[in-house]
Amino acid sequence: xxxxxxxxxxxxxxxxxxxxxxxxxxxxxxxxxxxxxxxxxxxxxxxxxxxxxxxxxxxxxxxxxxxxxxxxxxxxxxxxxxxxxxxxxxxxxxxxxxxxxxxxxxxxxxxxxxxxxxxxxxxxxxxxxxxxxxxxxxxxxxxxxxxxxxxxxxxxxxxxxxxxxxxxxxxxxxxxxxxxxxxxxxxxxxxxxxxxxxxxxxxxxxxxxxxxxxxxxxxxxxxxxxxxxxxxxxxxxxxxxxxxxxxxxxxxxxxxxxxxxxxxxxxxxxxxxxxxxxxxxxxxxxxxxxxxxxxxxxxxxxxxxxxxxxxxxxxxxxxxxxxxxxxxxxxxxxxxxxxxxxxxxxxxxxxxxxxxxxxxxxxxxxxxxxxxxxxxxxxxxxxxxxxxxxxxxxxxxxxxxxxxxxxxxxxxxxxxxxxxxxxxxxxxxxxxxxxxxxxxxxxxxxxxxxxxxxxxxxxxxxxxxxxxxxxxxxxxxxxxxxxxxxxxxxxxxxxxxxxxxxxxxxxxxxxxxxxxxxxxxxxxxxxxxxxxxxxxxxxxxxxxxxxxxxxxxxxxxxxxxxxxxxxxxxxxxxxxxxxxxxxxxxxxxxxxxxxxxxxxxxxxxxxxxxxxxxxxxxxxxxxxxxxxxxxxxxxxxxxxxxxxxxxxxxxxxxxxxxxxxxxxxxxxxxxxxxxxxxxxxxxxxxxxxxxxxxxxxxxxxxxxxxxxxxxxxxxxxxxxxxxxxxxxxxxxxxxxxxxxxxxxxxxxxxxxxxxxxxxxxxxx
Numbered sequence: 102x103x104x105x106x107x108x109x110x111x112x113x114x115x116x117x118x119x120x121x122x123x124x125x126x127x128x129x130x131x132x133x134x135x136x137x138x139x140x141x142x143x144x145x146x147x148x149x150x151x152x153x154x155x156x157x158x159x160x161x162x163x164x165x166x167x168x169x170x171x172x173x174x175x176x177x178x179x180x181x182x183x184x185x186x187x188x189x190x191x192x193x194x195x196x197x198x199x200x201x202x203x204x205x206x207x208x209x210x211x212x213x214x215x216x217x218x219x220x221x222x223x224x225x226x227x228x229x230x231x232x233x234x235x236x237x238x239x240x241x242x243x244x245x246x247x248x249x250x251x252x253x254x255x256x257x258x259x260x261x262x263x264x265x266x267x268x269x270x271x272x273x274x275x276x277x278x279x280x281x282x283x284x285x286x287x288x289x290x291x292x293x294x295x296x297x298x299x300x301x302x303x304x305x306x307x308x309x310x311x312x313x314x315x316x317x318x319x320x321x322x323x324x325x326x327x328x329x330x331x332x333x334x335x336x337x338x339x340x341x342x343x344x345x346x347x348x349x350x351x352x353x354x355x356x357x358x359x360x361x362x363x364x365x366x367x368x369x370x371x372x373x374x375x376x377x378x379x380x381x382x383x384x385x386x387x388x389x390x391x392x393x394x395x396x397x398x399x400x401x402x403x404x405x406x407x408x409x410x411x412x413x414x415x416x417x418x419x420x421x422x423x424x425x426x427x428x429x430x431x432x433x434x435x436x437x438x439x440x441x442x443x444x445x446x447x448x449x450x451x452x453x454x455x456x457x458x459x460x461x462x463x464x465x466x467x468x469x470x471x472x473x474x475x476x477x478x479x480x481x482x483x484x485x486x487x488x489x490x491x492x493x494x495x496x497x498x499x500x501x502x503x504x505x506x507x508x509x510x511x512x513x514x515x516x517x518x519x520x521x522x523x524x525x526x527x528x529x530x531x532x533x534x535x536x537x538x539x540x541x542x543x544x545x546x547x548x549x550x551x552x553x554x555x556x557x558x559x560x561x562x563x564x565x566x567x568x569x570x571x572x573x574x575x576x577x578x579x580x581x582x583x584x585x586x587x588x589x590x591x592x593x594x595x596x597x598x599x600x601x602x603x604x605x606x607x608x609x610x611x612x613x614x615x616x617x618x619x620x621x622x623x624x625x626x627x628x629x630x631x632x633x634x635x636x637x638x639x640x641x642x643x644x645x646x647x648x649x650x651x652x653x654x655x656x657x658x659x660x661x662x663x664x665x666x667x668x669x670x671x672x673x674x675x676x677x678x679x680x681x682x683x684x685x686x687x688x689x690x691x692x693x694x695x696x697x698x699x700x701x702x703x704x705x706x707x708x709x710x711x712x713x714x715x716x717x718x719x720x721x722x723x724x725x726x727x728x729x730x731x732x733x734x735x736x737x738x739x740x741x742x743x744x745x746x747x748x749x750x751x752x753x754x755x756x757x758x759x760x761x762x763x764x765x766x767x768x769x770x771x772x773x774x775x776x777x778x779x780x781x782x783x784x785x786x787x788x789x790x791x792x793x794x795x796x797x798x799x800x801x802x803x804x805x806x807x808x809x810x811x812x813x814x815x816x817x818x819x820x821x822x823x824x825x826x827x828x829x830x831x832x833x834x835x836x837x838x839x840x841x842x843x844x845x846x847x848x849x850x851x852x853x854x855x856x857x858x859x860x861x862x863x864x865x
Contacts, residue, residue, distance in 0.1 A: 149576025249276030409457030
């Protein structure tokens with residue numbers, strides 16, 4: 102049976118009671134994928150331009166038609182949320198499609214949840230409202246996840262899908278992506294994090310999609326680096342090789358001449374592991390500095406090879422400027438003081454203004470494209486903003502020939518280089534679509550998450566080793582008609598290696614997806630609810646009575662600054678409710694007397710160096726009876742910015758001088774266990790979390806509290822209880838040990854200590 106041609110089906114439209122008539126042409130593969138996705142959680146992998154969103158539309162319409170109200174669709178950026186909302190609104194009959202982003206105030210978001218039939222939102226908003234208790238996911242029975250390849254690590258998709266399945270073990274999830282990655286373990290992680298039981302993959306050669314694939318002509322163009330730039334590269338290569346050889350002699354890098362950046366990054370992890378073990382500590386600290394130097398030199402080489410002398414010179418100048426800063430690293434100073442660096446800088450300065458030959462190639466191909474078709478739209482992708490600016494200025498020289506270029510970058514500002522707000526980005530894209538501009542010079546911001554109009558020509562200023570980004574860039578052309586892609590490469594540079602790497606990874610991705618599809622068909626992945634998830638090792642220092650379990654209704658007050666941490670996700674996974682507060686002191690308030698200050702190992706070291714640590718500890722001690730310090734993560738005694746002896750002394754002081762216990766946890770999950778265990782102990786006393794008011798600087802009551810708080814072991818909270826019980830300082834001073842023990846928080850030992858201070862005995 103022959104495959105249908107475009108002409109066979111071009112006038113056949115989608116028909117469904119809830120889908121607008123005569124707007125979307127029917128493509129059988131989309132319908133088949135949607136029908137399969139109606140039965141099990143499914144990951145849809147479709148090349149850009151083949152209509153992943155239409156698959157979502159068909160599924161959403163059918164779910165609503167069958168009475169499954171409550172559809173939640175997630176997209177990573179506000180522009181993409183707006184795009185999906187507009188598409189669904191236009192194509193769904195009589196369905197209210199609402200949207201939520203971080204710009205909507207929390208109190209207004211609650212109303213949106215209550216009235217939404219179909220809601221499109223950014224994942225961070227949904228995650229925050231689940232954690233705060235403002236959103237109960239039980240109101241949604243269908244979850245659609247766009248750009249599903251992001252569902253790994255700490256990205257909110259993982260947490261949201263956990264919560265979704267905990268509310269609806271039989272809920273339906275649809276993941277959408279054009280490129281989940283080439284690594285089988287990464288693809289598997291995405292599938293497991295989203296509870297995927299079926300993968301629907303289509304590649305360009307599949308019979309049911311082949312008729313819809315527009316031809317894309319990809320050309321790989323090599324350019325010759327100038328002799329002056331080549332001489333600079335040789336100097337930088339000598340710097341790089343010297344540092345690589347030193348690391349090889351130290352045993353942290355394999356022998357061989359060709360050491361990739363990936364291997365160099367991996368070496369940093371090995372060095373840190375050696376330091377944690379305490380092996381030849383001084384030597385490995387030196388190795389860390391050498392590794393950092395090699396990374397800086399490698400970046401300089403990349404700029405020289407792929408961007409040109411101007412970009413290199415600006416980077417080297419920034420390194421020199423950095424050395425005058427008080428927080429400049431030893432690595433930067435070592436690189437700048439190298440005579441080879443000075444020689445390379447002098448050569449770069451001598452040829453400043455010399456264009457990289459890629460710039461001239463961009464100009465040539467842009468002019469050629471617009472001569473062939475003056476109505477063309479062209480996108481030029483550059484990895485670096487500086488290069489985008491250089492290309493822009495060069496193309497502006499030909500505005501009298503019909504070139505209308507504009508630079509398109511992200512929101513963040515880099516020094517004096519201001520970013521573009523989302524509103525400005527949208528305005529530029531509208532002008533690109535209308536023809537006000539016809540050449541878009543874009544950084545990675547245009548690769549994903551924005552409604553970029555299709556282009557007739559896409560130019561890569563440099564190849565990139567990521568197959569995901571390569572696919573996204575290439576997908577900006579060939580959407581509705583044949584397109585053209587030109588990839589520029591500098592001869593005998595890492596450009597060549599990057600181009601081969603991207604192509605190899607893309608081929609591997611296709612093979613891995615097909616293999617994984619077969620594997621999942623034999624043994625489906627089942628998303629486990631939080632109750633079924635394997636629990637990390639419990640704290641051995643706790644009694645069996647504190648055995649972990651899912652907590653229902655347990656509330657923990659969390660400082661607003663801590664709400665973005667993975668610990669909060671773990672608390673919610675275990676059934677606790679995290680209530681955001683302005684805590685002032687401490688991160689997790691578990692009762693009116695107990696607060697937990699959480700620090701990662703590195704943050705502990707940093708806060709000790711900059712003086713924050715003891716100020717925070719002192720204020721927590723003043724306001725709470727039972728402050729606790731939790732240190733999370735790697736061994737805190739092997740931080741690069743502080744000696745082991747200093748760290749030991751600081752922790753001893755916290756324990757002995759302030760009377761604050763210290764607990765060490767492995768990761769956020771273990772920290773959450775400890776917080777819940779502590780909160781449960783406090784809840785058994787009938788005490789819930791309460792934010793203690795900060796002591797004021799004036800007033801007779803506050804003066805009395807300050808006097809009592811000066812006694813050993815008396816916090817401001819406990820001082821308040823004493824005054825409440827005995828009415829005055831005189832009453833406290835006259836109270837017997839037995840009477841003092843009637844105050845909550847004062848035992849026999851503390852009562853004896855208070856009486857000793859009042860009576861002037863030898864207690865110190």
